[in-house]
Amino acid sequence: MNLTLRVWRQSGPSDDGRMVTYKVEDVSPDMSFLEMLDVLNERLILEGDDPIAFDHDCREGICGMCGMVINGVAHGEQRATTTCQLHMRHFEDGATITIEPWRAAPFPVVKDLVVDRSAFDRIIQAGGFVSVPAGSAPDAHSVPVRKEDADAAFDAATCIGCGACVAACPNGSASLFTAAKITHLSLLPQGQPERLSRAKAMVDQMDAEGFGGCTNTGECTAVCPKGIPLETIARMNSDYLKANAK
Amino acid sequence: MKYTEGSEIHDTKAPAGPIEERWEKRKFSAKLVNPANKRKLTVIVVGTGLAGGSAAATLGELGYNVKSFCYQDTPRRAHSIAAQGGINAAKNYRGDGDSIYRLFYDTVKGGDFRARESNVYRLAQVSVNIIDQAVAQGVPFAREYGGLLDTRSFGGAQVSRTFYARGQTGQQLLLGAYQALERQIAAGTVTMHTRHEMLDVIVADGRARGVIVRDMVTGEIERHLADAVVLATGGYGNVFFLSTNAKGCNTTAIWRAHERGAYFANPCYTQIHPTCIPVSGEYQSKLTLMSESLRNDGRVWVPLRKNDTRAPGDIPDDERDYYLERIYPAFGNLVPRDIASRAAKNVCDEGRGVGPGGLGVYLDFRDAINRLGRDAVEKKYGNLFEMYERITGENPYDVPMRIYPAVHYTMGGLWVDYDLQSTIPGLFVIGEANFSDHGANRLGASALMQGLADGYFVLPTTIGDYLAAGPFGDVDDAAIAEAEVKVRNKIDRLLSVNGTRTPDSFHRELGKLMWDYCGMERTEESLRKALERIPELREEFWQNVKVTGTAEELNQVLERAGRVADFFDLAELMCLDALIRTESCGGHFRAESQDADGEALRDDEHFAHVSAWEFSPSGEPVLHKEPLEYEYVKMTQRSYK
Numbered sequence: 001m002n003l004t005l006r007v008w009r010q011s012g013p014s015d016d017g018r019m020v021t022y023k024v025e026d027v028s029p030d031m032s033f034l035e036m037l038d039v040l041n042e043r044l045i046l047e048g049d050d051p052i053a054f055d056h057d058c059r060e061g062i063c064g065m066c067g068m069v070i071n072g073v074a075h076g077e078q079r080a081t082t083t084c085q086l087h088m089r090h091f092e093d094g095a096t097i098t099i100e101p102w103r104a105a106p107f108p109v110v111k112d113l114v115v116d117r118s119a120f121d122r123i124i125q126a127g128g129f130v131s132v133p134a135g136s137a138p139d140a141h142s143v144p145v146r147k148e149d150a151d152a153a154f155d156a157a158t159c160i161g162c163g164a165c166v167a168a169c170p171n172g173s174a175s176l177f178t179a180a181k182i183t184h185l186s187l188l189p190q191g192q193p194e195r196l197s198r199a200k201a202m203v204d205q206m207d208a209e210g211f212g213g214c215t216n217t218g219e220c221t222a223v224c225p226k227g228i229p230l231e232t233i234a235r236m237n238s239d240y241l242k243a244n245a246k
Numbered sequence: 247m248k249y250t251e252g253s254e255i256h257d258t259k260a261p262a263g264p265i266e267e268r269w270e271k272r273k274f275s276a277k278l279v280n281p282a283n284k285r286k287l288t289v290i291v292v293g294t295g296l297a298g299g300s301a302a303a304t305l306g307e308l309g310y311n312v313k314s315f316c317y318q319d320t321p322r323r324a325h326s327i328a329a330q331g332g333i334n335a336a337k338n339y340r341g342d343g344d345s346i347y348r349l350f351y352d353t354v355k356g357g358d359f360r361a362r363e364s365n366v367y368r369l370a371q372v373s374v375n376i377i378d379q380a381v382a383q384g385v386p387f388a389r390e391y392g393g394l395l396d397t398r399s400f401g402g403a404q405v406s407r408t409f410y411a412r413g414q415t416g417q418q419l420l421l422g423a424y425q426a427l428e429r430q431i432a433a434g435t436v437t438m439h440t441r442h443e444m445l446d447v448i449v450a451d452g453r454a455r456g457v458i459v460r461d462m463v464t465g466e467i468e469r470h471l472a473d474a475v476v477l478a479t480g481g482y483g484n485v486f487f488l489s490t491n492a493k494g495c496n497t498t499a500i501w502r503a504h505e506r507g508a509y510f511a512n513p514c515y516t517q518i519h520p521t522c523i524p525v526s527g528e529y530q531s532k533l534t535l536m537s538e539s540l541r542n543d544g545r546v547w548v549p550l551r552k553n554d555t556r557a558p559g560d561i562p563d564d565e566r567d568y569y570l571e572r573i574y575p576a577f578g579n580l581v582p583r584d585i586a587s588r589a590a591k592n593v594c595d596e597g598r599g600v601g602p603g604g605l606g607v608y609l610d611f612r613d614a615i616n617r618l619g620r621d622a623v624e625k626k627y628g629n630l631f632e633m634y635e636r637i638t639g640e641n642p643y644d645v646p647m648r649i650y651p652a653v654h655y656t657m658g659g660l661w662v663d664y665d666l667q668s669t670i671p672g673l674f675v676i677g678e679a680n681f682s683d684h685g686a687n688r689l690g691a692s693a694l695m696q697g698l699a700d701g702y703f704v705l706p707t708t709i710g711d712y713l714a715a716g717p718f719g720d721v722d723d724a725a726i727a728e729a730e731v732k733v734r735n736k737i738d739r740l741l742s743v744n745g746t747r748t749p750d751s752f753h754r755e756l757g758k759l760m761w762d763y764c765g766m767e768r769t770e771e772s773l774r775k776a777l778e779r780i781p782e783l784r785e786e787f788w789q790n791v792k793v794t795g796t797a798e799e800l801n802q803v804l805e806r807a808g809r810v811a812d813f814f815d816l817a818e819l820m821c822l823d824a825l826i827r828t829e830s831c832g833g834h835f836r837a838e839s840q841d842a843d844g845e846a847l848r849d850d851e852h853f854a855h856v857s858a859w860e861f862s863p864s865g866e867p868v869l870h871k872e873p874l875e876y877e878y879v880k881m882t883q884r885s886y887k
Contacts, residue, residue, distance in 0.1 A: 012799070030526045030639070038531055038750070045748045045794050045803055053802055055319060057492040059532045061633065062417055063323040085636045110463055111800045114319075118440065121320050125432035129425035130384045134304040134702045135375070137382035141339065144393025154386040154411060157418060161322055190384045 001027040001088060004096040005040070007052055013108050019098075029089035033076065034059060034066060036088055053112040061085040061225065064160030067167070068113045069100040074164035074223040082162065082225040102167035106174070106210045117163050119209040120177060126205035127198040128181045130190050149187050156183035158226045165220035165228075171212030176220040178206050179236035180228045186239060196246065199239035247777050247822045248866045255858060255872035260364035260664040265878055266346075269368040272664065273707055277714035284309035287713050288472040290457055292444045292499055294321030296416070296694060297677025298478025299423035300701030306430030308706060310713075313470055314427065315439045315459060317494055322424040325480060325492040326697060329416025330537035330630070331400060332408035333380075333694040335373040340397060344405040346370045352403055353692060354879045356582055357657075357685020358831040358848060360512070360856070363878055364664060365683045369692075372699040377409055379702055383422040387411050399580065400538060400690040408691045413537050413630045419694055423701070442468070443805065444499045445733045447475060447506050447673060450725035453718060454503075454673035458726075458733045462805065465798040467733055469726050473716040474672045474709060477503060478701070481656035481678040483516065485813045485820065486765070487757025489653035490522060490535040496809035497816045500660050500679050508668040509858040509870060511661035511681035513816065514824035517688050518766050518833045519654035520586035523637055523647075524606040533652040534637055536609070537630055538690045541579040543614035543623065544647070546570050546586070548607050552597040558608055558646050569593055577886040584687045584833045584846070585886055587651035591766050592844070594650075601648040610646035651766060655693060657684045657832065658823075661858040661872075665708035666700060669860075672718075674709055676700035681856070686832025737797050740807045745790030749807040752787045756780070756810070756817055764821050769837045773825040777818065784814040819859060819867065826869070829853045841883075850881050 002025045010017030024040050031039075034056050041051035056066040061082040068083055070076035076086045091097065099113065107115040145153075159180035166174050182199050185191030191198070207213075214233055221230045261271040279287065287310050291302040294316040302314040316324065336349040349370040354361055377395070381387065387409050388396040400408040411418040430436040441462040448456035448469070456471035482497035483489040504510045521536045547568045549561055569589055571578045581589075590607045593599065600606045615623050620643060624631070631642045638648070659681040660668050666682070668675050677697040684692065763776035787810065795801040830839040830846035831853070839847045856872040 028527055028529060031529055032531070032637075035529050035531050039529055042748050042750060045792055046746070048792075048794060050795055051803060053800055057318060057323055057494050058325060058328045059493060060328050060534050061636075062328050062414065063318075063325070063492065065318060065323045081636065085633070087636065087639070089639055114800065117319055121322075121428060121431075121438075121440075124425060124428040129429045130382065131429065132379070132382045132426070133307055134300070134379060134426070134706070137375070137378040140337070140377045140381040141394055143381075145389055146393055147389045147391050150386050150389040153384075154388075154418070157386050157411075157421065158414060160417075161320070184386065185384050188384050188386065190382055 001029060001091065001093040003027055003091065003094070006096065006098045008100040009052070009112055010109050012111060017109065027088050029087070031088045032059065032084055033070070033086040033088065034084050053114050055114050056084055059084040062160060064162040067102055067162045067164060069102065069167055071098050074102065074167040075225055080225055080227050102163050104166045104172040106172070107163060107166060119211070120161050120163065120174070122209060123174065123178055123202055123205045124181065127194065127201035130185060131194065143189050145188060153184050153187040156180045156187070156228060156232055159228050160226060162225060164223045164225060166211065168219040168223040169212065170217055170219065171215060173214045173220070174206050174209070174211040175214035175233050175236065176224060176228055178202050179232035182236045182239060183232040186235065196239055196243035199236060200243035203236065203240045247818060249822060250866055250868050252860060252868040252870045255870050258362065258663045258872065260362070265363060265367045268364050269371055276707055276711035279710050279714050281309050285311065286717050287311065288313065289474050289476060289709065290315070290470055290472040291476045291478060292457065293324065293478035293480060293679070294424070294427065295324035295326035295478060295480055295677060296420055296423055296697030297701040298476070299324065299420065299427045300698050301476055301478060301676060301705050302436050303423060303426035303430050304702055304706045305709070306433070306435035309435070312430070312436040313439065313472065314436050315442045315444060317441065317443045317462065319440055321427055321438065321440065322421065324420060325495055326694070327417045327420045328492065329694055330413045330535065331539045332398065332410035332415045332691040333376065333419065334400070334407050334691040335377045335409060335695065336370050336407060337374055337377060339395060340406045342405045344407050348405065349373060349407065351879055353683070353689060354685070355884060356687060356689040358687050358884060359685065359850065359854065359876060359881045360831060360874065361683055361685030362874065363876060368704065369683050369696060369699050372703045373695050375703060376695060376698045380419055380422050383426065385411065385418045385422045398539060399542060403689065410539070413539070413627065416694060419698065423698070444479070445502060446729040447503045447670070448721065448726050448729045449506050449670055450722040453671045455718065455721045456726070458729045463800050465796070465801065467730060469730060471721050473713055473718050474674060476674045476676060476705065476709070477660065477679050478676045479679045481659065482816060483653045483656050485757065485817050486653040486760050487754050488525065488530060488533050488761070490519060490533050493532060496812070498809050498812045500675070501812040501816055503660060503668065503670065503673060504861050507670050507861065508673055509661035509860050510658070510819060511856050511858045512658040512823065513820045513859065514764070514827060514834055515657035515686050516653055516833055517583060517655040517657060518587040518651045520583055520590055520651050521609060521649045522652035523634065524601055524650040526602070534633070535652070535654060536634060536647065536649060538583070540609060540627060540630060543626070544579070544609040544611050545613060546579050546607055546609055548593045548598040548600060558600070558610070567593070567598070574886045581886045582687060582689060587766060587833065588835060590651055606648035606650045608646035609649045611642065612646070615643065655688055657681065657686060657688055661856070665711065666705050667708070667712065672712065674705060676705050686834055736808065737804065740791065740793050740804060740811070741797060743788065743791050743793065745792050747790050747792060749791055749793065749803060749810045752783065752791060753806070753810045753813065756783060756813060759783070760817055760820070764824050766833065767835045767837055768824050770825065773821050776821045777825065780814060780818045780821065787811065787814060822867070823857055823859065827853055827857065848883070854881065
């Protein structure tokens with residue numbers, strides 16, 4: 001396959017970015033999207049150019065580190081797929097592909113396609129955990145959990161924190177990310193004691209980071225590589241309201 | 247490559263006495279640090295996976311000042327997150343005869359009698375607490391309808407002791423540790439430094455007192471000081487270029503600690519995982535593992551005839567060879583990883599492999615789908631099937647998966663004593679970065695167990711014993727400056743070559759060399775070839791590598807070049823270690839050492855020891871042997887037949 005790439009290049013957070021066009025040839029349909037970029041980068045290095053900086057690590061769709069907007073869609077058009085698991089067989093020979101970083105004010109561009117998502121960590125710091133000191137936990141069988149609850153909690157817990165939800169949201173909201181964690185913990189007995197204070201603290205932190213509000217557009221779930229459902233946001237809002245009513 | 251032999255290691259600090267009492271004894275004898283003094287002590291933890299994340303969180307919670315470092319943009323990305331299958335624990339919730347002793351026994355035997363009994367027994371003891379801890383944190387393990395925890399069986403075990411969270415157990419356990427870590431960051435006990443890479447250890451007055459790191463965004467070289475340093479930086483399987491490790495996994499932190507005096511133990515012990523998706527082309531950047539749990543229901547086979555090019559569905563049952571079930575009737579498809587990997591290699595070498603290049607075997611779910619129904623199979627393995635289809639473009643519900651062994655985990659690493667302390671006082675090493683508990687082969691679902699045992703339970707106790715003598719006062723300026731200059735010089739050198747080959751092209755070539763000559767099967771001849779070729783290739787690297795950009799910016803080419811440079815040095819030591827160990831054990835199969843049936847032949851008389859290598863600037867490393875004694879599990883030939 002031969003492709004034309006239009007890639008966002010930006011040397012640092014305070015620099016103006018611009019789109020740069022590259023031709024790539026001999027792309028195998030079995031390559032992953034990132035491997036296709038690797039091939040281009042190898043060439044750029046040999047030509048003495050700065051290769052395109054992008055974040056990636058596990059390349060198995062689970063670490064959440066990779067992420068780019070491909071043809072206007074976070075992680076590309078294939079549903080429920082991270083960029084590293086997107087393969088070139090889904091593109092047409094001769095296609096032009098536009099590649100941009102996540103764009104949201106709380107995610108400043110570090111370089112090219114690399115953005116700073118540390119705002120997510122600060123949302124977790126606000127309360128996205130169960131307060132358990134190491135070494136004193138009761139026997140794991142002492143608290144039974146309904147299988148349905150455990151499964152639903154697991155579904156929410158699979159969020160990889162990639163930030164596609166923010167990139168896709170017209171408001172730049174981090175609601176799906178935050179709601180996934182709140183839902184995971186609020187469905188389990190272990191998460192009950194801190195349930196309401198957690199929801200309040202995490203939502204307040206999300207706002208403080210400058211993420212926008214949720215208007216139920218649903219773009220977030222459409223691009224979520226793990227299929228986190230919109231209901232999680234309803235659950236978050238419900239807990240948040242209860243917390244504020246107290 | 248020349249080497250010399252040094253003194254044997256006899257004191258590993260393991261307490262004497264009955265094995266089941268040793269850890270209790272050590273805990274009681276470990277000095278305590280009072281809470282007011284903990285605040286005056288600083289610990290650096292490098293790496294935020296299961297071991298590092300849990301250690302940093304626990305040390306912070308105990309009241310120490312903790313500085314945590316990772317190269318990713320957030321600690322939640324550490325590669326522990328990719329572990330699929332599960333975590334072992336001797337809970338005996340199934341009542342199928344499991345016990346701490348049996349988990350200990352299976353692990354020592356599974357490690358081909360090259361692990362320490364005391365360490366492994368402790369691991370089995372602590373495994374029980376790990377599950378309790380994780381459940382209390384809200385890790386959503388799989389449950390039975392009655393609300394209790396579900397378990398499954400895993401390669402190398404005949405009891406059902408593996409706790410799991412669908413095919414994403416590593417993810418859920420890591421997020422548990424990450425959340426505990428973020429809680430401590432919020433509490434102010436842990437300071438987090440993301441996008442920082444450790445490039446040297448500061449050793450002053452004979453103690454590890456800090457690290458030199460590079461801020462990967464600004465390029466700034468920073469010094470961080472502490473009373474003790476913990477390395478939790480994972481394994482070095484990426485020396486093979488293609489492996490199941492994340493792209494960023496590297497050896498730099500432990501290699502540079504090795505250069506500072508930490509012994510490197512059993513570097514040649516590499517685990518090859520039998521169920522990975524085969525390589526598809528020259529551009530490939532990494533390999534993806536399919537969880538071993540798939541072998542609970544999937545049956546492994548190849549055609550009986552050589553070069554049989556029929557579609558799998560067109561090959562009738564009596565023309566299929568379910569070779570694991572045939573050769574190992576007791577364990578069948580659940581034989582340990584080294585056995586399954588070698589069996590796959592053998593049938594492919596016979597010309598019966600399937601897929602492009604004949605480097606693949608079938609992992610077939612036809613019978614499971616017929617027996618349990620497609621829905622049940624989908625419930626158990628759905629996400630793994632989806633992942634397979636995404637990568638290969640084939641639907642495993644309709645055609646069998648194709649799998650082939652790949653490099654997965656390194657059992658070698660920095661040598662540590664029972665307290666997890668390296669040969670540099672004050673430098674502790676935990677998780678995959680140390681060599682300790684797995685011997686020459688790691689059983690399934692035991693890496694997560696070791697990482698968390700070290701981080702939540704073992705290190706927080708043993709490091710206190712060391713820190714009780716602290717704080718250790720000001721750090722000698724000259725030692726800091728020397729480390730910093732060394733780091734800067736290496737970076738400057740890489741940037742000044744300006745040759746004609748990329749760092750990745752060297753890495754690929756080194757990796758291929760290691761796979762061909764020091765991979766699943768090794769011979770004296772192949773290892774000698776590698777030892778000849780590696781120095782030549784390294785020489786070419788330093789003459790001809792091209793690193794673009796500058797040191798004062800986010801520069802991914804520079805990052806990679808530095809890591810590849812360290813992989814060269816490590817690769818050489820791996821080959822030397824493999825050359826000297828003229829026995830087959832674990833994933834390390836020496837063609838010269840096999841029995842009449844072609845099974846791996848251990849040589850306990852000459853090799854029942856840990857090989858701990860001391861770095862020598864002259865280029866002639868010193869080999870220290872730590873004899874292994876088995877008081878409880880009798881050394882026998884492993885048989886799964």
